[in-house]
Amino acid sequence: MYYIDAHTHLLDLSIASLKEMSLHNIRGVISPVHLGAFKPVSKDTIIDVWDVQLEKQLGRAKQNFIDAWAMIGISMVSTPRDGVEELLALLPSYLARPEVVAVGEVGFEPGSRTNADPAYQQMLLERQVDIVRDAGVTIDIHVPNPMDRKVEATKRSLEICRERGLDMSKVVIDHCTEANIDLVLEAGAYAAISVQPWRVMNPENTADLLLKKKSDRVFVDSDSSDLISDPLAVAKVAFALKARGADDAFIDACCCTNCMAAYGIRQFPAMG
Ligand SMILES: [Zn+2]
Structure with missing residues (x-):
């Protein structure tokens, strides 16, 4: 059985980690653009980040026999200091590429060091929706x-998607926990669980939550960087599920x- 890590930051993963992931059957990744900036960046920097993701980072995964897809977008933690309209106008041409499966990751982050104004973050989210x-x-x-912020941002994000007529089957709320997962599933959206102890999720309690919800709209990711996350998290969830008696079909669905x-x-x- 092969697994997909639904959210990993390729830019932050070493070749050694990618090889380990491949050896542990994590043979697919979806990677959002990522630049944890400390001040607003130029629009050209954002375009360069998009291009590096497509032209270099996906290839690093593929060299390790990992299929890779990208999410492209204007992140709330690396907001532009100029040219936001130009970026929004350019985005559809990136989404048309077969290796790009989503806009992401976007949304509300009060800890953003580039623009923490909730009204600005809401504008970016609405335009990208x-x-x-x-x-x-x-x-x-x-x-x-x-x-409490997770719950509030979940409600607001789902509301924005609904107000703007986006089909809920096209919405993934990421970094879900017990606190917000029911809100997401009741709305008809997908819930992704990032297995990161500082987000209160580890392989064991993730497996418990998956078994409790038994939903075909929940899956797992590592939100990985070598610095703060475990690149093998998805394989460890699969193991924890197996240890709890889950059958292969359920593990395959979740992972x-x-x-x-x-x-x-x-x-x-795709690569066999
Ligand atoms: Zn995130």
Whole structure:
């Protein structure tokens, strides 16, 4: 059985980590653009980040026999100091590429060092929801810690998607926990669980939550960087599920096929 890590930051993963992931059957990744900036960046920097993701980072995964898809977008933690309209106008041409499956990750993050104004973050989210709706792709929405903020951002993000007429089957709320997962599932969206102890999720309690929800709209990811996350998290969830007696079909759903459905991925593994 092969797994997909539904949210990993390729830029932050070493060749050694990618090889380990491949050896542990994590043979697919979806990677959002990422630049944890400390001040607003120029629009050209954002375009360079998009291009590096497509031209270099996906290839680093593929060299390790890992199929890789990208999420492209204007992140709330690396907001532009200029040219936001130009970026929004350019985004659909990136979404048209077959290796791009979503806009992401976007949403509300009070800890953003580039622009923490909730009104600005809401504008960015709304505009990108409109683009996603028109392009027919998926959107991956980040929701922050701590839990009260996570719940509030989940409600607001789902409301925005609903108000703007986006089909809920095209919405992934990421970094879900027990605190917000029911809100997401009741709305008809997908819930992704990032297995990161500082987001209160480890392989064991993730497996417990998956078994409790038994939903075909939940899947897992590592939100990985070598610095703060475990690149093998998805394989460890699969192991914890097996240890709890889950059957292979359920493990496959949580660690692979539910994510494929959310992101419209038809063929996996593509490389055999
Ligand atoms: Zn995130």
